[in-house]
Amino acid sequence: MIYKKRDGTLQIKIFFVGLLIGSSYLIGDTIHxxxxxxxxxxxxxxSMLEIIRMDLAFGLYTMEEIFYRASLRKDYCLCSFCKDMKEDLEKEDGKTIKEILNKNTIKLKKDTNLQDKEIEEIKKLFLTLGQSDIESQQRLIDLTCENLKKLTSDSKEEILKKGSLYKKLITFIGICIGIILI
Structure with a gap:
């Protein structure tokens, strides 16, 4: 009879250890x-910036129209950002482009996994758009795209190094804690 109680306790421990290991794997996978x-x-x-560059090349669009056309790409992460920018620019409530960008980049930080350096690149670009001729604006977009491509290669390295490391490390920690609890 004593052995049955221990078997039941052991089964409960094994269940919770399995739950711990499974949840630690899921946490690591989520980070990855x-x-x-x-x-x-x-x-x-x-891709969105290249679309904006093409819009600038083929037509004389206002900033509102450019953001509207960019917001039509529903599958892109900047869709809601561009929609909010368009709506805020149309309001004409006396806010500057800098104030509008600050407000909307806060939302962008919450809605995406983009880091501050990427958001600052986007912000710098949109602060300068509309202040020079079309060719200069296209060059600014190309420069921003090049900077973001460098950050893209960095992010790919982070996936291979940090993402996989977190996934394995957190799972390993879960297994270690499970072993200690048994």
Whole structure:
């Protein structure tokens, strides 16, 4: 009878250890997926900027129209950012582009996995758009795209190094804690 109680306790311990190991694996996997998502979002930002550059080349659009056309790309991470920018620019409530960008980049930080350096690149670009001729604006977009491509290659390295490391390390820690508890 004493052995049955211990077997029941052991089964409960094994169940919770399995739960601990499974949850630690899921935490590591979630962190790994966040690195992958950031890489994907960087590529989407580059694609969005190339669309904006083409819009500038083929037509004389206002900033509101450019943000509107960019917001039509529903599958891109900047879609809601561009939509909010368009709406805020149309309001004409006396806010400067800098104030509008500050407000919307806060939302962008919450909605995406982009880091501050990428958001600052985007912000710098949008602060300068509309202040010079079309060719200069296109060069600024190309320069921003090049800077973001460098950050994209960095993010790919982070996926391979940090993302995989976190995934394995957190799972290993879960296994170690499980062994200690048994």
């Amino acid at each position: 997926k966040a690195f992958i998502k950031r890489h994907k979002e960087l590529n989407e930002v580059i």
